[in-house]
Amino acid sequence: xxxxxxxxxxxxxxGDSVRRNMLLVILALLPAYVVSVIEFGWGALITACxxxxxxxxxxxxxxxxxxxxxRQTIGDLSAVLTGLLLAFNLPSNLDWWIVLIGAIVAIGxxxxxxxxxxxxxxxxxxxxxxxxxxxxxxxxxxxxxxxGFATRYLDAExxxxxxxxxxxxxxxxxxxxxxxxxxxxxSFLGVMGGSLGEVCALALILGGxxxxxxxxxxxxxPVAILATVACFAACTGWAGAPPEGMGTCQYVGYELLxxxxxxxxxxxxxxxxxxxxxxWGKIIFGIGIGFIVMVIRTWGNYPEGMSFAILIMNxxxxxxxxxxxxxxxxxxxx
Amino acid sequence: MRTFKIGxxxxxxxxxxxxxxxxxxxxxxxxxxxxxxQHIGAPxxxxxKAGDKVKVGELLAxxxxxxxANICSPVSGTVAKIGDWTDAWGAPGQAIYIDVEGDEWLPExxxxxxxxxxxxxxxxxxxxxxxxxxIVGLGGAxxxxxxxLLPPPGKKAExxxxxxxxxxxxxxxxxxxxxxxGEEIIIGIQILKKALGVERAIIGIENNKPDAIxxxxxxxxxxxxxxxxxxxxxxxxxxxxxxxxxxxxxxxxSGALPIEVGAVVDNVATIYAVYEAVQKNKPLISxxxxxxxxxxxxxxxxxxxxxxxxxxxIALAGGVPADTGKIIGGGPMMGRAMDHIEGMxxxxxxxxxxxxxxxxSIRPEEENCIRCGKCxxxxxxxxxxYLLSRLAELEMxxxxxxxxxxxxxxxxxxxxxxxxxxxxxxGIRPGKAKVGAILRERAAAAKx
Numbered sequence: 001x002x003x004x005x006x007x008x009x010x011x012x013x014x015g016d017s018v019r020r021n022m023l024l025v026i027l028a029l030l031p032a033y034v035v036s037v038i039e040f041g042w043g044a045l046i047t048a049c050x051x052x053x054x055x056x057x058x059x060x061x062x063x064x065x066x067x068x069x070x071r072q073t074i075g076d077l078s079a080v081l082t083g084l085l086l087a088f089n090l091p092s093n094l095d096w097w098i099v100l101i102g103a104i105v106a107i108g109x110x111x112x113x114x115x116x117x118x119x120x121x122x123x124x125x126x127x128x129x130x131x132x133x134x135x136x137x138x139x140x141x142x143x144x145x146x147x148g149f150a151t152r153y154l155d156a157e158x159x160x161x162x163x164x165x166x167x168x169x170x171x172x173x174x175x176x177x178x179x180x181x182x183x184x185x186x187s188f189l190g191v192m193g194g195s196l197g198e199v200c201a202l203a204l205i206l207g208g209x210x211x212x213x214x215x216x217x218x219x220x221x222p223v224a225i226l227a228t229v230a231c232f233a234a235c236t237g238w239a240g241a242p243p244e245g246m247g248t249c250q251y252v253g254y255e256l257l258x259x260x261x262x263x264x265x266x267x268x269x270x271x272x273x274x275x276x277x278x279x280w281g282k283i284i285f286g287i288g289i290g291f292i293v294m295v296i297r298t299w300g301n302y303p304e305g306m307s308f309a310i311l312i313m314n315x316x317x318x319x320x321x322x323x324x325x326x327x328x329x330x331x332x333x334x
Numbered sequence: 335m336r337t338f339k340i341g342x343x344x345x346x347x348x349x350x351x352x353x354x355x356x357x358x359x360x361x362x363x364x365x366x367x368x369x370x371x372q373h374i375g376a377p378x379x380x381x382x383k384a385g386d387k388v389k390v391g392e393l394l395a396x397x398x399x400x401x402x403a404n405i406c407s408p409v410s411g412t413v414a415k416i417g418d419w420t421d422a423w424g425a426p427g428q429a430i431y432i433d434v435e436g437d438e439w440l441p442e443x444x445x446x447x448x449x450x451x452x453x454x455x456x457x458x459x460x461x462x463x464x465x466x467x468x469i470v471g472l473g474g475a476x477x478x479x480x481x482x483l484l485p486p487p488g489k490k491a492e493x494x495x496x497x498x499x500x501x502x503x504x505x506x507x508x509x510x511x512x513x514x515x516g517e518e519i520i521i522g523i524q525i526l527k528k529a530l531g532v533e534r535a536i537i538g539i540e541n542n543k544p545d546a547i548x549x550x551x552x553x554x555x556x557x558x559x560x561x562x563x564x565x566x567x568x569x570x571x572x573x574x575x576x577x578x579x580x581x582x583x584x585x586x587x588s589g590a591l592p593i594e595v596g597a598v599v600d601n602v603a604t605i606y607a608v609y610e611a612v613q614k615n616k617p618l619i620s621x622x623x624x625x626x627x628x629x630x631x632x633x634x635x636x637x638x639x640x641x642x643x644x645x646x647x648i649a650l651a652g653g654v655p656a657d658t659g660k661i662i663g664g665g666p667m668m669g670r671a672m673d674h675i676e677g678m679x680x681x682x683x684x685x686x687x688x689x690x691x692x693x694x695s696i697r698p699e700e701e702n703c704i705r706c707g708k709c710x711x712x713x714x715x716x717x718x719x720y721l722l723s724r725l726a727e728l729e730m731x732x733x734x735x736x737x738x739x740x741x742x743x744x745x746x747x748x749x750x751x752x753x754x755x756x757x758x759x760x761g762i763r764p765g766k767a768k769v770g771a772i773l774r775e776r777a778a779a780a781k782x
Binding site for chain 2: 004005006007008009010011012013014016017018020021071073076078115116117118119218272273274275276277278282321324325326327328329330
């Protein structure tokens with residue numbers, strides 16, 4: 001008889017793979033992307049293509065020629081996902097070379113310097129985004145207006161985001177811009193200015209629920225973030241933060257539906273590599289993000305703080321991983 | 335429907351190949367090979383020598399300590415030799431070789447199929463009979479059954495939990511045993527209840543065996559204090575701690591035995607053996623084995639006398655399939671891949687033989703850990719497998735101990751679920767063994 005194969009148990013596998021998880025996240029992002037293409041037109045297509053291509057090429061070049069790895073990892077689709085997420089976080093009318101720089105920083109600095117997939121402490125797409133935000137503040141905060149499929153790319157009509165107006169009203173006490181705000185329903189459906197993929201809360205929520213149902217992510221992080229933001233906004237709302245002419249409920253609605261919150265809560269903060277392992281760790285991680293983002297939005301200089309909030313909490317992950325999961329037979333934690 | 339609370343996975347159960355196949359008797363071998371270690375604990379000590387004539391049921395080897403078990407002869411014939419023997423995984427040991435002559439049984443063994451319902455024996459006498467018959471847990475661990483029935487002083491059993499879960503994919507021997515010998519199992523449960531002095535017994539069966547649930551329910555209805563509990567399909571529900579959690583919602587603390595929460599767990603096959611030993615004077619000399627796999631031509635459940643070379647059982651099932659890559663003793667989650675099958679006999683430990691095609695036998699290449707936490711979600715003991723495996727790699731045994739590596743039950747859920755195909759247990763297993771050795775050394779030093 002021929003030689004038998006010997007290996008330790010178990011001899012069965014769920015069939016799950018890194019590639020499958022990445023593919024499902026990409027699928028879950030597609031509805032939001034379709035909305036973006038409808039709203040921002042060519043800009044959405046070009047930005048995403050450049051970003052994805054640049055991310056994949058950067059990973060391949062570094063892995064092949066600098067790290068001299070024998071096995072290439074671009075097939076696991078994680079670089080594609082990073083590229084797509086980076087594009088989601090950029091204005092759709094950004095110059096192509098800025099997108100390129102963002103992608104190179106995201107993969108090169110954010111991921112490969114640490115040893116590739118699984119080793120990076122910070123979300124690579126956000127590393128790329130924040131690098132661009134600090135280096136090109138003007139270009140990064142000029143968003144095209146959502147006005148149906150735009151055929152123009154670079155010279156698109158631009159305008160500020162709802163959060164910018166909100167901040168302006170709150171900080172400067174200028175209630176006149178209240179007319180500039182989209183209705184809550186428009187914010188929910190995504191008819192407003194903003195980064196490429198963040199505008200349509202509905203599509204992002206659907207994608208997020210799909211990921212939870214497919215057991216790609218768990219509910220802990222998104223629920224913790226959204227609940228914290230809602231509570232925070234409600235509290236400051238009662239304390240008089242929202243401008244005249246806006247009720248507390250409406251204010252909470254805007255905080256939840258505009259900016260990068262939904263994208264961040266379902267797709268950025270839940271990045272496997274840079275989020276905690278245990279259930280309680282994830283909940284505290286989410287609360288931290290929700291809290292920081294609201295502090296930045298309410299008192300900080302930037303109208304939006306989701307990227308910073310996630311990156312700051314990414315840095316806390318090793319500490320949060322000290323929180324043990326509930327052991328079998330151990331008395332329940334208080 | 336109830337189940338355990340933490341972790342667990344859903345492997346495809348693949349029981350369709352051998353499910354509902356009637357138990358077939360495997361013919362007697364020409365020579366039987368009886369290993370002296372077929373249980374957890376000290377090896378049994380041979381009480382026969384070369385040239386001795388033995389009958390079926392005669393004592394061949396005596397328990398070699400408190401945690402050990404007798405071995406009775408499964409065949410009649412002449413002891414050829416007692417010599418070195420290596421198991422299918424390469425571990426050396428001793429075995430008794432018997433040249434089989436006829437099939438002559440000890441006269442006190444009742445070989446009729448008649449049911450004997452009445453048991454008038456005192457608890458002590460029942461336990462002695464179980465010990466004499468060499469009964470061990472046939473669910474896989476092979477812990478001597480009589481030891482479980484003698485709780486340490488100060489501990490009292492409240493409930494007998496009967497393991498009819500059979501959560502390992504592919505295996506169907508317990509299922510078929512319940513279908514064919516349900517009445518004997520019910521009588522066995524009453525005997526064990528008496529031995530333990532408990533009023534209540536719960537039979538846990540997973541809901542992928544609706545016919546067994548219905549059948550056992552029908553039989554249990556006429557009995558006092560036996561309840562059938564359908565459980566939601568989930569691996570590793572057959573694990574002792576998980577089963578207790580599922581059935582009576584009590585959690586055995588870390589490092590403790592089930593008796594700590596008043597439970598004693600026994601497998602249905604073990605209980606069938608108890609019935610045979612107590613009511614029919616038949617020691618544990620055979621068991622039902624599942625021989626299965628996608629390409630096995632006659633998969634089924636076979637009643638095999640211990641000592642029968644497994645090649646003969648495999649021949650009954652149609653031989654080794656051509657594209658076999660792995661032959662596994664037991665199921666795919668916790669069974670061990672055999673290095674060879676020549677000279678390997680059926681024994682108390684071997685619940686089944688699984689033939690995996692070559693394509694399913696090679697483990698995919700490992701990728702980087704993506705820190706998804708799926709192993710943490712899957713671990714039924716609430717451990718952190720990704721961390722334990724890393725600590726083991728780094729030989730950080732103090733840290734391993736602090737992170738409760740000793741609670742690992744080796745179920746394989748973490749490896750099963752890992753999307754990066756990390757071989758977490760390859761590190762955790764030796765790490766746990768090392769920490770265990772350190773703990774024993776420490777305990778020995780503390781005694782001095």
